[in-house]
Amino acid sequence: MRRKFLVFQHTPWEKPGRHLWNSAKKRRITLDVVRLWQDPVPETSGHDAVIVLGGTPNVSDEDEYPFLRAEKEAIRKSITLNKPYLGFCLGHQLLGDVLGAKVEPNFCRSIGFIEGRITRDGKNHPIFNNIPTTITLFKWHSQAVIPPLPKELEILATSADCQIESISLKGRPHITGFQFDNYAAAYPDVCEWIEGDRDWLEKSGMDFDALRRTAREQEQLMGAQFELIFDNFANLVYRE
Numbered sequence: 001m002r003r004k005f006l007v008f009q010h011t012p013w014e015k016p017g018r019h020l021w022n023s024a025k026k027r028r029i030t031l032d033v034v035r036l037w038q039d040p041v042p043e044t045s046g047h048d049a050v051i052v053l054g055g056t057p058n059v060s061d062e063d064e065y066p067f068l069r070a071e072k073e074a075i076r077k078s079i080t081l082n083k084p085y086l087g088f089c090l091g092h093q094l095l096g097d098v099l100g101a102k103v104e105p106n107f108c109r110s111i112g113f114i115e116g117r118i119t120r121d122g123k124n125h126p127i128f129n130n131i132p133t134t135i136t137l138f139k140w141h142s143q144a145v146i147p148p149l150p151k152e153l154e155i156l157a158t159s160a161d162c163q164i165e166s167i168s169l170k171g172r173p174h175i176t177g178f179q180f181d182n183y184a185a186a187y188p189d190v191c192e193w194i195e196g197d198r199d200w201l202e203k204s205g206m207d208f209d210a211l212r213r214t215a216r217e218q219e220q221l222m223g224a225q226f227e228l229i230f231d232n233f234a235n236l237v238y239r240e
Contacts, residue, residue: 002030003027003028003029003030003048003238004029004030004031004032004047004048005024005029005030005031005032005047005048005049005050005051005237006032006034006042006044006046006047006049006050006051007031007032007033007034007050007051007052007053008034008036008041008050008051008052008053008071008091009033009034009035009036009053009055010036010037010053010054010055010056010057010065010090011037011054011055011056011057011196012035012037012196013192013193013195013196013197014053014054014055014056014181014184014193014196015033015053015184016031016033016051016053016183016184017181017183017184017185017186017189018184018186018188018189018223019182019183019184019185019186019189019222019223019226019227019230020051020183020184020226020230022223022227023226023227023230023231024230026227027230027231027234029048029234031051032047036067036071037065037067040070041067041070041071041073041074042074043074043077044074044077044078044081044083045081045083047083048084048237048238049083049084049085049086049174049233049237050074050075050078050083050084050085050086051085051086051087051088051091052071052075052085052086052087052088052090052091052094052095053088053089053090053091053183053184054088054089054090054091054140054141054181054184055089055090056197057090058090058093058103058143059072059090059093059094059097059103059143060103068094071094072094072097072098075094075095075098076098079098079099079169079175082172082174082175084174084175084233084236084237085174085175085176085177086176086177086178086233087176087177087178088177088178088180088181088182088183089140089141089178089179089180089181090141091177092145092166092167092177092178092179093143093144093145093177093179095167095175095177096145096149096153096167096177099150099152099153099169100150101145101146101149101150101153101167102145102146103143103144103145103146104143104144104146105142105143105144106141106142106143106144106161106162108161109141109142109204110139110140110141110142110159110161110162110179111139111140111141111201111204111206111211112138112139112206112210112211112214113136113137113138113139113185113214113215113218114136114137114139114159114160114161115134115135115136115137115159115160116134116135116136116137116157116158116159116165116180117133117134117135117157117158117159118131118132118133118134118135118156118157119155119156119157119158121154121155121156121168122155122156122157122166125154125156125168125173125176126173126232126235126236127156127166127168127173127176127229127232127233127236128156128157128229128232129228129232130228130232131225131228131229131232135157135225136182136218136221136222136225137157137159137165137179137180137182138180138181138182138184138185138190138222139161139162139179139180139181140181140193140197141162141179144162144163144164144179145164145167145177145179146163146164147163147164149164149167152169152170153167153168153169153170154167154168154170155167156168156176157178162179164179165178165179165180166178166179166180173236174233174236174237176233182222182225182226182229183226185215185218185219185222185223185226186215186219186222186223187212187215187216187219190211190212190215191212191215194208194211194212
């Protein structure tokens with residue numbers, strides 16, 4: 001039986017990164033990518049899981065990005081169907097939004113490679129099996145899911161840059177969001193993101209050379225770490 005995940009992409013340069021492609025290939029999982037700025041939002045029922053990537057829109061930007069309305073409805077339906085869901089950055093924020101959490105400007109712009117910490121709930125969550133308590137995060141956002149959370153959600157990870165780095169539905173560990181973008185932390189992907197988002201980064205005072213240098217230094221570690229997380233998610237999807 002063919003294994004396939006549906007992937008929602010929001011911005012041309014923020015596509016599935018090399019770490020995501022490589023991890024899926026090793027598990028023989030096909031990624032069916034939908035480019036939401038040009039393609040209609042499909043039904044999710046024909047896929048084993050939904051992955052929602054990061055991107056330029058904020059969750060409230062429905063007038064500027066009309067596809068967000070249909071995307072949110074698709075996410076609601078997938079949760080009703082209990083379909084496995086993994087969201088990154090905007091995908092994490094959309095998960096929080098449809099489940100009743102607040103998504104607002106974070107207290108800082110979080111960009112680049114930082115240290116995150118797995119919470120007590122995170123240590124008990126299967127998505128972080130075999131992941132150390134401190135974890136390197138690749139960050140690219142100014143919005144965030146803001147506490148307090150609805151009682152149905154738990155916090156799996158945190159950092160000095162952002163209080164809520166990961167959320168999950170209690171009792172449904174296959175529905176999880178990450179504020180970080182580790183799927184695209186490979187050096188070539190980071191370089192592409194820098195060029196695609198140059199104007200926003202310049203307003204943040206980002207040192208492009210330092211960011212590229214760190215991406216190259218961290219590439220192997222980030223790839224191995226992401227593969228573990230992806231394997232943990234795939235095990236939840238297929239109950240292996």
